[in-house]
Amino acid sequence: xxxxxxxxxxxxxxxxxxxxxxxxxxxxxxxxxxxxxxxxxxxxxxxxxxxxxxxxxxxxxxxxxxxxxxxxxxxxxxxxxxxxxxxxxxxxxxxxxxxxxxxxxxxxxxxxxxxxxxxxxxxxxxxxxxxxxxxxxxxxxxxxxxxxxxxxxxxxxxxxxxxxxxxxxxxxxxxxxxxxxxxxxxxxxxxxxxxxxxxxxxxxxxxxxxxxxxxxxxxxxxxxxxxxxxxxxxxxxxxxxxxxxxxxxxxxxxxxxxxxxxxxxxxxxxxxxxxxxxxxxxxxxxxxxxxxxxxxxxxxxxxxxxxxxxxxxxxxxxxxxxxxxxxxxxxxxxxxxxxxxxxxxxxxxxxxxxxxxxxxxxxxxxxxxxxxxxxxxxxxxxxxxxxxxxxxxxxxxxxxxxxxxxxxxxxxxxxxxxxxxxxxxxxxxxxxxxxxxxxxxxxxxxxxxxxxxxxxxxxxxxxxxxxxxxxxxxxxxxxxxxxxxxxxxxxxxxxxxxxxxxxxxxxxxxxxxxxxxxxxxxxxxxxxxxxxxxxxxxxxxxxxxxxxxxxxxxxxxxxxxxxxxxxxxxxxxxxxxxxxxxxxx
Amino acid sequence: xxxxxxxxxxxxxxxxxxxxxxxxxxxxxxxxxxxxxxxxxxxxxxxxxxxxxxxxxxxxxxxxxxxxxxxxxxxxxxxxxxxxxxxxxxxxxxxxxxxxxxxxxxxxxxxxxxxxxxxxxxxxxxxxxxxxxxxxxxxxxxxxxxxxxxxxxxxxxxxxxxxxxxxxx
Numbered sequence: 001x002x003x004x005x006x007x008x009x010x011x012x013x014x015x016x017x018x019x020x021x022x023x024x025x026x027x028x029x030x031x032x033x034x035x036x037x038x039x040x041x042x043x044x045x046x047x048x049x050x051x052x053x054x055x056x057x058x059x060x061x062x063x064x065x066x067x068x069x070x071x072x073x074x075x076x077x078x079x080x081x082x083x084x085x086x087x088x089x090x091x092x093x094x095x096x097x098x099x100x101x102x103x104x105x106x107x108x109x110x111x112x113x114x115x116x117x118x119x120x121x122x123x124x125x126x127x128x129x130x131x132x133x134x135x136x137x138x139x140x141x142x143x144x145x146x147x148x149x150x151x152x153x154x155x156x157x158x159x160x161x162x163x164x165x166x167x168x169x170x171x172x173x174x175x176x177x178x179x180x181x182x183x184x185x186x187x188x189x190x191x192x193x194x195x196x197x198x199x200x201x202x203x204x205x206x207x208x209x210x211x212x213x214x215x216x217x218x219x220x221x222x223x224x225x226x227x228x229x230x231x232x233x234x235x236x237x238x239x240x241x242x243x244x245x246x247x248x249x250x251x252x253x254x255x256x257x258x259x260x261x262x263x264x265x266x267x268x269x270x271x272x273x274x275x276x277x278x279x280x281x282x283x284x285x286x287x288x289x290x291x292x293x294x295x296x297x298x299x300x301x302x303x304x305x306x307x308x309x310x311x312x313x314x315x316x317x318x319x320x321x322x323x324x325x326x327x328x329x330x331x332x333x334x335x336x337x338x339x340x341x342x343x344x345x346x347x348x349x350x351x352x353x354x355x356x357x358x359x360x361x362x363x364x365x366x367x368x369x370x371x372x373x374x375x376x377x378x379x380x381x382x383x384x385x386x387x388x389x390x391x392x393x394x395x396x397x398x399x400x401x402x403x404x405x406x407x408x409x410x411x412x413x414x415x416x417x418x419x420x421x422x423x424x425x426x427x428x429x430x431x432x433x434x435x436x437x438x439x440x441x442x443x444x445x446x447x448x449x450x451x452x453x454x455x456x457x458x459x460x461x462x463x464x465x466x467x468x469x470x471x472x473x474x475x476x477x478x479x480x481x482x483x484x485x486x487x488x489x490x491x492x493x494x495x496x497x498x499x500x501x502x503x504x505x506x507x508x509x510x511x512x513x514x515x516x517x518x519x520x521x522x523x524x525x526x527x528x529x530x531x532x533x534x535x536x537x538x539x540x541x542x543x544x545x546x547x548x549x550x551x552x553x554x555x556x557x558x559x560x561x562x563x564x565x566x567x568x569x570x571x572x573x574x575x576x577x578x579x580x581x582x583x584x585x
Numbered sequence: 586x587x588x589x590x591x592x593x594x595x596x597x598x599x600x601x602x603x604x605x606x607x608x609x610x611x612x613x614x615x616x617x618x619x620x621x622x623x624x625x626x627x628x629x630x631x632x633x634x635x636x637x638x639x640x641x642x643x644x645x646x647x648x649x650x651x652x653x654x655x656x657x658x659x660x661x662x663x664x665x666x667x668x669x670x671x672x673x674x675x676x677x678x679x680x681x682x683x684x685x686x687x688x689x690x691x692x693x694x695x696x697x698x699x700x701x702x703x704x705x706x707x708x709x710x711x712x713x714x715x716x717x718x719x720x721x722x723x724x725x726x727x728x729x730x731x732x733x734x735x736x737x738x739x740x741x742x743x744x745x746x747x748x749x750x751x752x753x754x
Binding site for chain 2: 055058062064065066069071072127162164170171211212214215233236452453455458459498565566569574575578
């Protein structure tokens, strides 16, 4: 009986204990004061929300050469609770990376706390440095005996976290076109800024559970779109090489060369000097001064000077104001709107036909032609050529220049005369090359573009070329092209390339200052295209304030010849006799 | 005779109470073993599922690592074949830039000039989709059993040979 009582007591005790546990379980689960806290804790440790940033899209040249890619770099951090030897960590990190010993030591010797456990020492550390640190860390961890005078005892606590960063394998090649992608996750200038959203893709927040039962396939985060540019790497490199040497040789402040395919509006090359290496974009200020735009080809409007005369002449031919039989008696001066206009050499050139006016670049003749056109017709043509408004090219930072037209508060009749030879009007190099492209492409201007293809979601999209304006007829375009080719040949210009008939015009522009125009320093330029019978390229050269000479015919024309000599090889354009001989069996 | 046997049995139990105890213990033991077997089976399946889950996580980490390595290799390759490096290598090997006098053009019938790069198919062509984990890798034993019951139940309510429902006019 006594034994039975004992058993009952023990059974009762176990039952009560079990019930208490059960009650506590129910309380914790459903009604206890700690319920919310515990739920939060379980949520915290059940997984992590992470934001997955798609890898930034690649940028290729027209043949598939990589111009902008990504590479893995590392963030070096610490787990302060695991750090054994702060001095050793500081010593090793400062030895292998550029970090300062004192700074690293100060971080590594902090006491861990609720808000301080994983401080960051350095970021964007290249793989080679991280590999050295990691090897050292492993070696030290495997050593059992350590001598007291050993400078590094343990790198325990060092954490390496990889991530991707932007890389430009070609260095500064076409950097004025590419722009750069900064470490704050934003594209600046050029293509990187213009197509930032497409290149970046859509960042996605993903829940990554710790519970292995809950593991799911990470959603496919599509990478940013890849972009194929119209730029030809070989042509770009050739042009940059020539431009760099020319700027230095001529003592110029800056320079720009653009090569455009007039038939499609594709930019084959757009070179600028100076330019930066986008891999070290933070040195921007060292290379590019405050007033120089990142990409002068689209962001720098200036008075073009005599290259502009081709537009005035084309407008006059198209309008019927002049023709090939028109003769102008040049007396060396003309007055328009109260302003006296003279030729570049202050001389009178006598009777000149229209080819002569272009060949000798006569300001007086062109101003006279503008008066025959009249302001209404002249400015209508100029607007049709795209002067005074942005071209709409897919590059960041384009400016529109300025074309004063009748009706503007600051337009005067005298402007008609000066505008006719490219003074008092500002254009970007791209606007100028595009207007010239109308003459090279039977009067049609194709939309200038730098994007050749877009690769998104596994498909390649090739936007077709677009016609944006037809300022002149094909007959006018061919006539002016032949006139310019003849004028180059007649003056035995240094721009000529043996074997190829080219059309072109030099430009020497005075630079406006707060005290009027100065002739001491000029902008020298040359625009030309070829082959004259079937133009495949338009080349525009602009050197800013050269000191070797103030004349475009001396500075820019030889650069044009050098560029075209190599361009025809890279574009596989045979000399005219071979090409035309092959075309006519 | 049957009555005699039943009497003998009835008499045997009061005389040997351990028989009843053995019977109870036996039933209890069978239940216990059954539960242990189920628990063991569940444990094995759970461990396998957990292991697979971890392996999936490892594979995902490996995929990311491979993607980073690919990115590095692509960049490295592009650096090694960059215009400046290739030009220098060509010069070192004794090549000269082509000049006006060194070129010769030959007419080649049917020659197709260099074509623009194609990095992906144009829109309209199918693109292979990414792989998906089979459901078994994310399913517990109970979930599998539940699905089995559910599908069995679904099949039971379907009349054999019944025609599928047709949309009305």
